[in-house]
Amino acid sequence: xxxxxxxxxxxxxxxxxxxxxxxxxxxxxxxxxxxxxxxxxxxxxxxxxxxxxxxxxxxxxxxxxxxxxxxxxxxxxxxxxxxxxxxxxxxxxxxxxxxxxxxxxxxxxxxxxxxxxxxxxxxxxxxxxxxxxxxxxxxxxxxxxxxxxxxxxxxxxxxxxxxxxxxxxxxxxxxxxxxxxxxxxxxxxxxxxxxxxxxxxxxxxxxxxxxxxxxxxxxxxxxxxxxxxxxxxxxxxxxxxxxxxxxxxxxxxxxxxxxxxxxxxxxxxxxxxxxxxxxxxxxxxxxxxxxxxxxxxxxxxxxxxxxxxxxxxxxxxxxxxxxxxxxxxxxxxxx
Amino acid sequence: xxxxxxxxxxxxxxxxxxxxxxxxxxxxxxxxxxxxxxxxxxxxxxxxxxxxxxxxxxxxxxxxxxxxxxxxxxxxxxxxxxxxxxxxxxxxxxxxxxxxxxxxxxxxxxxxxxxxxxxxxxxxxxxxxxxxxxxxxxxxxxxxxxxxxxxxxxxxxxxxxxxxxxxxxxxxxxxxxxxxxxxxxxxxxxxxxxxxxxxxxxxxxxxxxxxxxxxxxxxxxxxxxxxxxxxxxxxxxxxxxxxxxxxxxxxxxxxxxxxxxxxxxxxxxxxxxxxxxxxxxxxxxxxxxxxxxxxxxxxxxxxxxxxxxxxxxxxxxxxxxxxxxxxxxxxxxxxxxxxxxxxxxxxxxxxx
Ligand SMILES: Cc1ncc(C[n+]2csc(CCOP(=O)(O)OP(=O)(O)O)c2C)c(N)n1
Ligand SMILES: [Mg+2]
Numbered sequence: 112x113x114x115x116x117x118x119x120x121x122x123x124x125x126x127x128x129x130x131x132x133x134x135x136x137x138x139x140x141x142x143x144x145x146x147x148x149x150x151x152x153x154x155x156x157x158x159x160x161x162x163x164x165x166x167x168x169x170x171x172x173x174x175x176x177x178x179x180x181x182x183x184x185x186x187x188x189x190x191x192x193x194x195x196x197x198x199x200x201x202x203x204x205x206x207x208x209x210x211x212x213x214x215x216x217x218x219x220x221x222x223x224x225x226x227x228x229x230x231x232x233x234x235x236x237x238x239x240x241x242x243x244x245x246x247x248x249x250x251x252x253x254x255x256x257x258x259x260x261x262x263x264x265x266x267x268x269x270x271x272x273x274x275x276x277x278x279x280x281x282x283x284x285x286x287x288x289x290x291x292x293x294x295x296x297x298x299x300x301x302x303x304x305x306x307x308x309x310x311x312x313x314x315x316x317x318x319x320x321x322x323x324x325x326x327x328x329x330x331x332x333x334x335x336x337x338x339x340x341x342x343x344x345x346x347x348x349x350x351x352x353x354x355x356x357x358x359x360x361x362x363x364x365x366x367x368x369x370x371x372x373x374x375x376x377x378x379x380x381x382x383x384x385x386x387x388x389x390x391x392x393x394x395x396x397x398x399x400x401x402x403x404x405x406x407x408x409x410x411x412x413x414x415x416x417x418x419x420x421x422x423x424x425x426x427x428x429x430x431x432x433x434x435x436x437x438x439x440x441x442x443x444x445x446x
Numbered sequence: 447x448x449x450x451x452x453x454x455x456x457x458x459x460x461x462x463x464x465x466x467x468x469x470x471x472x473x474x475x476x477x478x479x480x481x482x483x484x485x486x487x488x489x490x491x492x493x494x495x496x497x498x499x500x501x502x503x504x505x506x507x508x509x510x511x512x513x514x515x516x517x518x519x520x521x522x523x524x525x526x527x528x529x530x531x532x533x534x535x536x537x538x539x540x541x542x543x544x545x546x547x548x549x550x551x552x553x554x555x556x557x558x559x560x561x562x563x564x565x566x567x568x569x570x571x572x573x574x575x576x577x578x579x580x581x582x583x584x585x586x587x588x589x590x591x592x593x594x595x596x597x598x599x600x601x602x603x604x605x606x607x608x609x610x611x612x613x614x615x616x617x618x619x620x621x622x623x624x625x626x627x628x629x630x631x632x633x634x635x636x637x638x639x640x641x642x643x644x645x646x647x648x649x650x651x652x653x654x655x656x657x658x659x660x661x662x663x664x665x666x667x668x669x670x671x672x673x674x675x676x677x678x679x680x681x682x683x684x685x686x687x688x689x690x691x692x693x694x695x696x697x698x699x700x701x702x703x704x705x706x707x708x709x710x711x712x713x714x715x716x717x718x719x720x721x722x723x724x725x726x727x728x729x730x731x732x733x734x735x736x737x738x739x740x741x742x743x744x745x746x747x748x749x750x751x752x753x754x755x756x757x758x759x760x761x762x763x764x765x766x767x768x769x770x771x772x773x774x775x776x777x778x779x780x781x782x783x784x785x786x787x788x789x790x791x792x793x794x795x796x797x798x
Binding site: 421 | 556561581613648649709713774779786794
């Protein structure tokens with residue numbers, strides 16, 4: 112794995128790496144740690160995945176643990192269930208999140224329900240990794256943010272990192288988790304920036320949000336692809352914004368959000384996913400149920416639209432940008 | 447008691463060998479005009495395609511999936527259809543669009559990231575490309591089945607790759623076609639690769655065509671770099687379609703270029719493999735055949751090339767000057783916008 116700079120702080124090596132490097136490193140370390148961990152998917156072996164998330168892994172662990180599958184998502188996920196029954200810990204890569212749908216039956220009717228169906232007798236330690244969200248000028252079906260679909264399925268956990276540090280630690284937690292995890296990776300962040308990340312393995316717990324920046328005027332909750340734009344917007348707005356990166360939406364860190372709203376009295380939720388039925392609605396509803404007396408004004412949402420994600424030329428009109436988010440921050444502060 | 451309850455075999459044919467010599471017993475009887483049309487279309491496909499790759503390299507177009515090497519399939523298949531028939535293509539089948547009369551500027555527009563480019567004019571019976579692999583086969587079967595129910599003489603042809611044959615939808619569709627006697631032609635371009643996955647790792651069956659036997663439909667394998675072989679196989683399949691007999695045609699071909707412009711084939715295949723397939727180039731082979739028939743000469747070649755280049759360049763100009771309404775992506779989600787969507791569009795227009 113390539114790294115730009117390397118710095119030693121005591122015994123712990125810290126590397127400046129990208130999000131894709133972090134995913135790669137985490138897969139590598141988890142496979143090393145647990146001989147049952149296997150990686151499977153389309154083009155993940157020799158090619159190292161179309162984004163190179165699995166680069167070098169087949170060489171290191173062999174084609175029996177890093178498996179190039181035929182082109183069939185339903186069997187990638189269905190067979191992952193079977194492999195888990197045989198004692199493996201499958202980490203399946205779906206080439207883009209938009210290609211999961213042929214496997215929806217395996218996912219919703221089976222994977223998510225096997226623990227319940229066997230009355231707790233069986234674990235389903237499966238991670239399904241997929242690049243998500245827009246911003247890379249790709250073709251149709253390569254840019255969607257459909258996390259709310261999975262959040263609505265009892266039995267699935269849903270994780271969306273926005274930084275290299277989190278990606279590494281959250282993926283480790285997801286692989287070690289005994290429940291199925293949908294692990295969505297914002298593709299535009301794969302190589303967008305670097306961050307100092309410890310070389311040794313560590314975990315970031317699922318369900319614990321990160322406060323990216325503390326603030327007094329308004330709470331902004333975001334995850335995945337729009338965290339960066341939210342931070343930019345916070346800076347542009349001139350307001351004191353508390354920016355919370357949820358990191359996983361199932362489970363989600365209700366406590367941290369409610370505590371922040373208690374402090375600021377205002378809430379803006381930002382997601383790239385379509386407006387209607389987005390996970391922002393869940394957060395807004397929860398705050399109205401459990402924190403309404405702290406609110407000075409209505410909860411605002413900045414989201415994608417209830418449309419298909421436009422193709423490359425219009426893509427930027429769809430994705431919430433710092434300008435749109437900043438307007439919402441200012442509007443929220445007017446109440 | 448034991449007895450054999452099934453026996454089957456799959457035929458392969460080639461009309462033109464690598465030197466462009468025709469197998470007289472198989473050679474379709476096509477008028478000179480039609481042969482020239484096919485040749486000109488193949489050249490146009492290649493010129494269109496090379497232009498697209500070069501535009502992408504110059505940052506004037508987004509991710510593009512080149513068709514180079516597959517011109518025989520993408521011309522020979524669609525030309526064998528009737529005007530009223532429908533084609534269901536993949537992202538790699540721009541050649542099929544061109545053959546069916548799609549305006550080149552629309553194709554470029556689509557790959558430049560405008561939805562408008564996918565909307566074909568009346569009479570160009572090509573469905574928008576399936577970006578998801580293998581999921582368009584049932585649609586093509588459904589339409590063909592519908593034609594049959596309406597007692598129309600039309601057929602559909604669905605184009606897909608070797609990788610697509612692994613999808614459940616592909617298998618289900620062939621079974622439905624068989625059960626409902628759908629006038630559907632399954633045109634598989636086995637170009638040896640699904641991104642980095644070679645056909646040999648995609649499946650352990652010797653041929654894709656033999657799968658047809660499992661559904662009780664006809665399967666045939668042809669040289670996919672031989673435009674006359676593809677033409678012949680599809681015309682015969684088209685005739686059978688009218689009798690309610692679907693056919694799976696497997697074309698053995700090769701993806702000469704990148705999977706898409708985002709791909710680096712050096713990671714998974716050697717230049718030597720690609721070189722070997724260069725000798726089988728579909729356009730050169732057809733050219734040799736036409737030359738042998740005294741249909742082709744240098745002067746004709748220059749004219750064909752010049753015309754193709756002009757068509758492609760004019761189309762690029764048109765596509766690059768296309769100005770789109772930014773808010774149009776709100777307009778075709780439903781026949782009539784929901785109140786929520788209308789509100790969103792208005793907010794967008796106000797710049798909120
Ligand atoms: C359902 C689905 N899964 C994965 C992909 C990603 N993908 C795009 S093309 C491709 C390979 C397709 O191979 P093949 O069917 O042989 O067609 P070819 O690209 O060779 O023309 C893959 C895996 C996709 N587009 N759709
Ligand atoms: Mg292929």
